[in-house]
Amino acid sequence: MSEPQGYVLGQSARAARRLEIQDAHFAAVSERLLDELQVRPPDRVIELGCGPGGFSKRVLCRLGAGGVLVGVDTSEGLLAQASALLTGPGPARFEPTRADISELGPWLDGADVVLGRTVLHHVPMVEFMLGRLRTRVRPGTRIGFLEPDFRTPLARLAYLEATGRPELAPLRHWATAINQLYEVNRLSPDAGPTLARTLETAGYRHVRGSWFEGRSDQMMIENMAMFYEEVGPQLTAIGLFTAEQLAEQLAALRALAALPLPAVWGIHLVACEA
Ligand SMILES: C[S@@+](CC[C@H](N)C(=O)[O-])C[C@H]1O[C@@H](n2cnc3c(N)ncnc32)[C@H](O)[C@@H]1O
Numbered sequence: 563m564s565e566p567q568g569y570v571l572g573q574s575a576r577a578a579r580r581l582e583i584q585d586a587h588f589a590a591v592s593e594r595l596l597d598e599l600q601v602r603p604p605d606r607v608i609e610l611g612c613g614p615g616g617f618s619k620r621v622l623c624r625l626g627a628g629g630v631l632v633g634v635d636t637s638e639g640l641l642a643q644a645s646a647l648l649t650g651p652g653p654a655r656f657e658p659t660r661a662d663i664s665e666l667g668p669w670l671d672g673a674d675v676v677l678g679r680t681v682l683h684h685v686p687m688v689e690f691m692l693g694r695l696r697t698r699v700r701p702g703t704r705i706g707f708l709e710p711d712f713r714t715p716l717a718r719l720a721y722l723e724a725t726g727r728p729e730l731a732p733l734r735h736w737a738t739a740i741n742q743l744y745e746v747n748r749l750s751p752d753a754g755p756t757l758a759r760t761l762e763t764a765g766y767r768h769v770r771g772s773w774f775e776g777r778s779d780q781m782m783i784e785n786m787a788m789f790y791e792e793v794g795p796q797l798t799a800i801g802l803f804t805a806e807q808l809a810e811q812l813a814a815l816r817a818l819a820a821l822p823l824p825a826v827w828g829i830h831l832v833a834c835e836a
Pocket of ligand 1: 584611613616636637640661663664678681685
């Protein structure tokens with residue numbers, strides 16, 4: 563299988579470090595999703611887009627003997643990192659599976675739970691996959707996702723910038739960059755905000771959705787800076803920044819780290835049953 567067509571972010575050890583920061587960023591809401599889905603031994607859990615395994619580790623901690631976590635991802639590099647992290651002495655088993663989640667496969671067979679964190683927005687026209695997913699799992703299968711919201715907090719950011727906080731402009735440039743990168747690649751940056759209604763219209767039952775504001779601290783800035791470093795060449799290729807502008811934005815972003823900042827993204831938690 564060739565490297566994924568759709569995944570626009572990095573797959574290196576550095577990218578894994580960004581995802582590690584993201585895991586810390588989303589620690590509380592990740593545990594909350596697992597509570598909501600009542601993940602327990604000996605569930606067979608399918609994780610869509612497991613990446614280097616930060617969320618997977620949390621899932622495995624909930625599974626006892628007989629529990630299996632099937633981690634599905636297109637990136638061989640990230641799956642290898644997940645395997646190194648997760649193949650250990652614990653009672654539950656991790657099964658890395660290289661596959662494109664938009665083409666639902668036999669890896670879904672026997673699922674008690676299907677979940678994913680910050681993955682759906684990487685799938686073009688993800689609603690088609692979500693509708694078909696309902697036909698591929700048993701009624702009652704517990705389904706849950708955490709998806710970022712890169713849009714809603716931006717109105718407050720714009721308001722603050724227009725009312726005496728011009729130094730916040732680098733946050734606006736970053737938000738524009740991530741949204742436009744996803745749009746150019748025909749991904750689904752608004753998957754999170756529309757997810758609960760999407761699942762309801764597909765006929766999933768007992769859909770519960772909630773929204774949480776992202777952090778607005780040093781960790782947010784570090785995550786944003788790593789995004790620039792990872793996808794800088796793509797941002798220049800689509801004409802969003804020159805290399806010089808990118809370097810300026812990176813420096814301006816880092817200079818913000820000591821200031822009180824508004825959150826630039828939020829996260830949607832959505833859970834339901836098939
Ligand atoms: C932002 S990362 C999140 C990783 C992990 N879920 C976490 O929270 O740390 C998105 C992951 O989805 C994977 N991915 C993107 N599109 C995919 C697809 N169509 N099929 C399978 N995996 C995909 C990427 O390779 C990457 O590992």
